[in-house]
Amino acid sequence: MPNSALQSPPWDVHRLPRADGRTVLVTGGNAGIGYFAAEQLAGTGATVVLGSRDRAKAQAAIASIGARVPGARLRHLPLDLADPASVGTAPQGLGRLGLERLDAVVLNAGIALDHPPRRTGPDGHELMFATNHLGHFALTAHLAPLLRATPGSRIVTTGSFAAKSERLDLADLQSARDYKPKRAYARSKLAQMLFAVELDRRLRAAGSASLSVLVHPGGALDALTPARPPLHTPGTGERLGHLPLGLVVQGKDAAARPAVRAVLDPGVRGGPVLWSPRVFGLRGEPRPEPLWEHLADPATAAWLWEASCELTGHQPQF
Numbered sequence: 001m002p003n004s005a006l007q008s009p010p011w012d013v014h015r016l017p018r019a020d021g022r023t024v025l026v027t028g029g030n031a032g033i034g035y036f037a038a039e040q041l042a043g044t045g046a047t048v049v050l051g052s053r054d055r056a057k058a059q060a061a062i063a064s065i066g067a068r069v070p071g072a073r074l075r076h077l078p079l080d081l082a083d084p085a086s087v088g089t090a091p092q093g094l095g096r097l098g099l100e101r102l103d104a105v106v107l108n109a110g111i112a113l114d115h116p117p118r119r120t121g122p123d124g125h126e127l128m129f130a131t132n133h134l135g136h137f138a139l140t141a142h143l144a145p146l147l148r149a150t151p152g153s154r155i156v157t158t159g160s161f162a163a164k165s166e167r168l169d170l171a172d173l174q175s176a177r178d179y180k181p182k183r184a185y186a187r188s189k190l191a192q193m194l195f196a197v198e199l200d201r202r203l204r205a206a207g208s209a210s211l212s213v214l215v216h217p218g219g220a221l222d223a224l225t226p227a228r229p230p231l232h233t234p235g236t237g238e239r240l241g242h243l244p245l246g247l248v249v250q251g252k253d254a255a256a257r258p259a260v261r262a263v264l265d266p267g268v269r270g271g272p273v274l275w276s277p278r279v280f281g282l283r284g285e286p287r288p289e290p291l292w293e294h295l296a297d298p299a300t301a302a303w304l305w306e307a308s309c310e311l312t313g314h315q316p317q318f
């Protein structure tokens with residue numbers, strides 16, 4: 001199938017275009033991939049807002065980026081994605097920071113729980129589904145007026161390779177009957193990815209100037225990630241022990257690049273495409289790949305959109 005969105009102009013991850021005057025919100029910008037996305041974006045002159053539930057961690061991340069990027073413009077937006085009340089205050093929070101435009105939001109924050117029992121957030125929804133999918137769905141709805149008002153704005157959704165072999169259980173969306181943590185995580189990421197695809201479809205149908213861009217970071221390990229003390233200080237033994245894995249996966253600095261490209265590259269368009277690392281989708285420079293087959297199923301994506309509206313009480317409108 002010819003897909004013009006798959007044509008990728010050259011992109012140098014070390015020579016990013018300037019983005020002075022633009023504002024980008026990165027959820028979970030205080031740690032991991034989100035931290036490195038924020039650091040790389042701050043280097044372009046953009047104002048970067050770290051959406052974080054922990055003020056001390058956000059301030060430490062701001063100090064770390066500030067020490068590396070002279071003149072970085074950084075702000076903290078208090079944001080707990082598992083808590084609908086916190087998500088609902090995001091527009092006012094940005095207003096209090098004096099921000100009147102939002103050029104991009106990177107929906108990056110996420111949790112992956114390893115062990116039973118099944119946990120729920122304040123509104124009773126399964127915690128990974130609530131944080132990773134419903135929280136970002138509602139956040140997009142709350143931010144839609146600001147994104148609509150900013151020409152060419154982008155909603156960048158972070159998926160996962162884990163979703164590639166997973167399917168939603170439409171009769172048990174939140175694993176209430178049968179909970180397996182790894183599967184529930186993969187399904188929450190699949191839900192996010194289907195949301196991004198459905199949002200893209202709706203934006204294009206409406207002739208909107210906003211873009212929904214779907215990315216995934218590949219495989220990213222803390223042990224392969226450069227130190228950012230006091231946020232992240234991998235021990236020498238840990239680093240050396242994991243070096244061979246660098247043939248397959250990457251550090252979180254490299255894993256941030258698909259999202260950074262999705263925010264900045266003027267060549268990125270909407271359409272059925274996924275931005276992911278070049279080498280087996282696990283490591284390497286970001287490039288577009290065709291949507292996985294099950295992501296391109298419009299019926300499931302539309303069904304999930306309606307279910308998410310019902311569960312959150314909000315609908316992203318552009």
Ligand SMILES: NC(=O)c1ccc[n+]([C@@H]2O[C@H](COP(=O)([O-])OP(=O)(O)OC[C@H]3O[C@@H](n4cnc5c(N)ncnc54)[C@H](OP(=O)(O)O)[C@@H]3O)[C@@H](O)[C@H]2O)c1
Pocket residue numbers: 027028029030031032033034051052053054057079080081082083107108109110111131158159160161162189216217218219220221252
């Ligand atoms: N690492 C990988 O190999 C990989 C692969 C595929 C996809 N991903 C995706 O990439 C994204 C980032 O992963 P990562 O490896 O960087 O994870 P990470 O190092 O664990 O960082 C996760 C970030 O999400 C934040 N977060 C968690 N729950 C939150 C909540 N309720 N409200 C607000 N923020 C919350 C965390 O904040 P706190 O510090 O407060 O906990 C932290 O900033 C996730 O969406 C993940 O699913 C990662």
